[in-house]
Amino acid sequence: MTNEQMLAEIKEANLTYLMLAQSLIRQDKAQALFRLGISEESADLIEMLSPAQIMKLASGNMLLCRFRAGDDMVWNLLTNHKTNNSRTANDATTKLHANIVMSSRFAETAF
Secondary structure, eight states: OOHHHHHHHHHHHHHHHHHHHHHHHHHOHHHHHHHHTOOHHHHHHHHHOOHHHHHHHHTSSSOSOOOSOOSHHHHHHHHTTTSOSOHHHHHHHHHHHHHHHHHHHHHHHHO
């Protein structure tokens, strides 16, 4: 992948993220804060962006969203790398555990 292609992919990801974020915030702000892992102040700013402002922000060369699964424990829970062969029974439990861990980290940063 060339540098130009990489920048085009970043811009597309930014646009998609901002449009999704704005839609989620407008539908249910409390749920959007949880799902996006952003502060209420950030949500207020995103909610008020005009289409032109979204396009301008999306056209930057830095990715605007980030992974919330920032450590090995969460990645292992999400991918079931450290579970035994009884994956079906543990899938729901491990994904729930990963969601709890990620949401608690959001709560820590929000206050």
